[in-house]
Amino acid sequence: MKNSWSDKKATEFVSQYAAQWGEDLAYRTYSARLLGAEKSLVLHGGGNTSVKSRYTNLLGESLEAIFVKASGYDLSLIEPEGHPALDLEYLKRLGELPELSDEDMVREIRTHLLEDESPTPSIETLVHAFVAEKFMDHTHADAILALTNQPDGQKVVREALGEEVIVLDYVKPGFQLAQATAKAIQAHPGKRAMVWMRHGLLTWGDTAKESYQSTIELVSKAEEYVADKASNPLKVTLSTPPKKAEERWVQVAPLLRGLLAESSEDDQPYRRMIIRPLISKEVLDFVDSDRGRELAVSPPLTSDHLIRTKAFPLWIDSPAYDEPSQLRDQIAGAVQEYRTSYQSYLDRNSAQSETVSSRFDSAPRVILMPGLGAACSGKDVLAANVCRDITAQTLEVKARIGAMGDYEGLSESDCFAMEYHTLQHRKLGASELPLSRQVAVVTGAAGAIGSGLSRVFLEQGCHVAVTDLPSKRLDDLVKELQSRFGERVLGVPLDVTESDSIAQGFASVISVWGGVDLVLVNAGVALVSSLEELDVEDFRKVERVNVEGTLLMLAAAARHFKVQGTGGDVVVISSKNVFAPGAQFGAYSATKAAAHQLARVASLELAQIDVRVNMVSPDAVFSEGERKSGLWAEVGPDRMRSRGLDEKGLEDYYRNRNLLKAKITAEHVAKAALFFCTRQTPTTGATIPVDGGLPDATPR
Numbered sequence: 133m134k135n136s137w138s139d140k141k142a143t144e145f146v147s148q149y150a151a152q153w154g155e156d157l158a159y160r161t162y163s164a165r166l167l168g169a170e171k172s173l174v175l176h177g178g179g180n181t182s183v184k185s186r187y188t189n190l191l192g193e194s195l196e197a198i199f200v201k202a203s204g205y206d207l208s209l210i211e212p213e214g215h216p217a218l219d220l221e222y223l224k225r226l227g228e229l230p231e232l233s234d235e236d237m238v239r240e241i242r243t244h245l246l247e248d249e250s251p252t253p254s255i256e257t258l259v260h261a262f263v264a265e266k267f268m269d270h271t272h273a274d275a276i277l278a279l280t281n282q283p284d285g286q287k288v289v290r291e292a293l294g295e296e297v298i299v300l301d302y303v304k305p306g307f308q309l310a311q312a313t314a315k316a317i318q319a320h321p322g323k324r325a326m327v328w329m330r331h332g333l334l335t336w337g338d339t340a341k342e343s344y345q346s347t348i349e350l351v352s353k354a355e356e357y358v359a360d361k362a363s364n365p366l367k368v369t370l371s372t373p374p375k376k377a378e379e380r381w382v383q384v385a386p387l388l389r390g391l392l393a394e395s396s397e398d399d400q401p402y403r404r405m406i407i408r409p410l411i412s413k414e415v416l417d418f419v420d421s422d423r424g425r426e427l428a429v430s431p432p433l434t435s436d437h438l439i440r441t442k443a444f445p446l447w448i449d450s451p452a453y454d455e456p457s458q459l460r461d462q463i464a465g466a467v468q469e470y471r472t473s474y475q476s477y478l479d480r481n482s483a484q485s486e487t488v489s490s491r492f493d494s495a496p497r498v499i500l501m502p503g504l505g506a507a508c509s510g511k512d513v514l515a516a517n518v519c520r521d522i523t524a525q526t527l528e529v530k531a532r533i534g535a536m537g538d539y540e541g542l543s544e545s546d547c548f549a550m551e552y553h554t555l556q557h558r559k560l561g562a563s564e565l566p567l568s569r570q571v572a573v574v575t576g577a578a579g580a581i582g583s584g585l586s587r588v589f590l591e592q593g594c595h596v597a598v599t600d601l602p603s604k605r606l607d608d609l610v611k612e613l614q615s616r617f618g619e620r621v622l623g624v625p626l627d628v629t630e631s632d633s634i635a636q637g638f639a640s641v642i643s644v645w646g647g648v649d650l651v652l653v654n655a656g657v658a659l660v661s662s663l664e665e666l667d668v669e670d671f672r673k674v675e676r677v678n679v680e681g682t683l684l685m686l687a688a689a690a691r692h693f694k695v696q697g698t699g700g701d702v703v704v705i706s707s708k709n710v711f712a713p714g715a716q717f718g719a720y721s722a723t724k725a726a727a728h729q730l731a732r733v734a735s736l737e738l739a740q741i742d743v744r745v746n747m748v749s750p751d752a753v754f755s756e757g758e759r760k761s762g763l764w765a766e767v768g769p770d771r772m773r774s775r776g777l778d779e780k781g782l783e784d785y786y787r788n789r790n791l792l793k794a795k796i797t798a799e800h801v802a803k804a805a806l807f808f809c810t811r812q813t814p815t816t817g818a819t820i821p822v823d824g825g826l827p828d829a830t831p832r
């Protein structure tokens with residue numbers, strides 16, 4: 133492993149941060165970032181670092197303080213605030229207690245922070261506090277885990293790293309680990325580091341550089357040892373090309389996603405998972421190898437990860453990819469078996485524990501399939517990404533251990549203790565937005581209503597595929613939304629008048645998030661012409677988008693929802709003109725009426741698979757922020773001219789014709805769609821008018 137320390141860079145950190153935060157925290161920030169940048173040392177908020185220094189309070193008194201990395205913070209991006217200050221003198225005295233529960237420990241840590249708005253420090257805070265060393269670095273280095281997770285691990289560590297390190301058997305993180313660590317260091321003075329079996333590495337030093345260098349040197353030694361002993365690599369027996377695996381993913385993911393979802397209370401949406409594919413040459417070689425299964429279903433590398441992945445993955449043997457119905461039975465059977473065995477794992481272990489207040493769902497987080505790779509799930513795309521990165525690392529390290537000999541991970545009771553460890557649960561975060569587990573497809577998203585729908589659904593936590601004909605307008609919208617909502621936005625070029633294009637679009641969404649739950653049929657075009665002058669070819673163009681486009685989207689949604697098997701919601705953006713048509717507006721009014729009727733028929737046909745189809749009928753939405761609607765392009769200038777109004781005047785005209793004198797916005801339309809998609813009432817085949825009250829357009 134490369135030593136990235138630079139004295140010049142370190143000095144830059146000191147000049148940037150020391151004046152406000154002190155030199156110690158400036159160095160701490162620098163080397164924490166170096167550790168965080170190395171993915172084979174720490175992943176996603178893992179690992180923790182500290183420095184002991186002084187803190188001056190308002191009375192001018194200088195206190196003995198420790199600065200410990202905040203729980204879940206990413207080391208690679210850390211700022212000085214990411215190491216909150218604690219009263220070290222007090223924390224040290226906790227070491228004298230015979231025992232300390234997790235709850236008491238968290239309270240003691242939180243109540244001895246020195247700043248009121250500090251984030252909660254790491255679960256391993258007391259490890260850092262009970263030891264006198266100034267700088268301390270704790271990582272879950274891949275190469276160290278490759279040494280410790282073997283049947284004769286302690287001996288292997290000694291052989292690889294020599295006498296410079298202390299080796300400590302696995303101890304549950306928290307108070308016990310802190311005491312055991314302090315005791316071991318006292319008993320073995322003069323060492324530079326400690327290896328925690330099946331957990332990771334702890335190094336220390338008088339300076340940030342010294343501790344960092346110990347980490348790099350020891351990990352490098354471990355890497356050399358592992359490479360040296362790799363005499364028996366896994367034998368690949370299948371050799372699936374990644375492209376083939378990706379094709380299979382589109383077929384398998386919706387099935388899998390449906391089976392992982394849990395139905396919640398009556399009217400609420402399913403508790404679904406976002407699933408991300410982990411498909412690469414390395415992962416395929418692993419699942420397609422002679423020892424893939426044996427290594428994969430063994431316990432995890434370190435306890436730190438298992439709240440994200442659960443203790444064990446689900447392995448599906450010889451999947452029948454060419455026989456869809458057999459494949460479904462196979463996956464359904466395997467998921468059910470996993471659920472049953474997870475329940476008995478909980479029953480077996482929770483008998484000896486008082487800490488289990490609420491149980492996790494029983495679905496697997498990681499599913500491994502020969503010929504496909506891994507499916508990694510989470511409550512949203514970020515959680516699924518964390519699960520995926522940890523799985524990639526786990527498989528890689530297990531393959532390296534397999535090449536050396538046998539693998540031995542944590543015991544079941546250690547896994548359980550960590551999975552149901554109160555402190556770990558905090559990392560997962562409790563609150564969820566109403567649509568955070570859902571995936572929506574919005575058609576005609578580049579227009580005013582479409583972009584409003586996309587934005588409002590994203591604000592509710594939804595993953596949104598923003599679709600429209602390929603255009604700069606679409607690209608700009610995707611960029612704008614991604615800058616705010618990150619990976620929950622996907623731009624998908626899609627033509628609603630072509631069934632191939634729709635199928636391609638669904639496949640693109642499935643390849644990223646595993647499925648689709650909400651379909652917002654919004655794409656539409658308008659045309660101003662009297663019937664007398666209406667060109668039939670022009671009429672057909674409007675008909676293709678408004679009627680055939682709706683039909684094809686409803687059909688694609690129905691096919692997908694059937695495979696996924698967890699219901700779904702469709703909202704068709706209808707129009708006030710369905711109920712109160714406008715003169716010069718025949719093509720639009722008639723085709724929208726046909727689309728509306730198709731949606732009602734869909735509500736009849738799809739209720740049996742728990743798919744609800746509802747409509748929203750707005751009047752005159754011309755813009756969403758700067759974004760003008762297609763309706764505006766078609767109708768606005770003409771209406772302005774014929775009535776002798778400017779843009780503002782036209783808005784006022786439409787506002788004044790409704791009962792509430794309301795200006796209708798895209799956000800209003802989106803909120804009506806949101807009402808349906810959050811399933812607040814058992815409603816299908818219904819229409820919400822969003823028009824400020826137009827008596828002649830009231831649905832009847």
Ligand SMILES: [Zn+2]
Pocket residue numbers: 179256270271272331332436
């Ligand atoms: Zn750890």
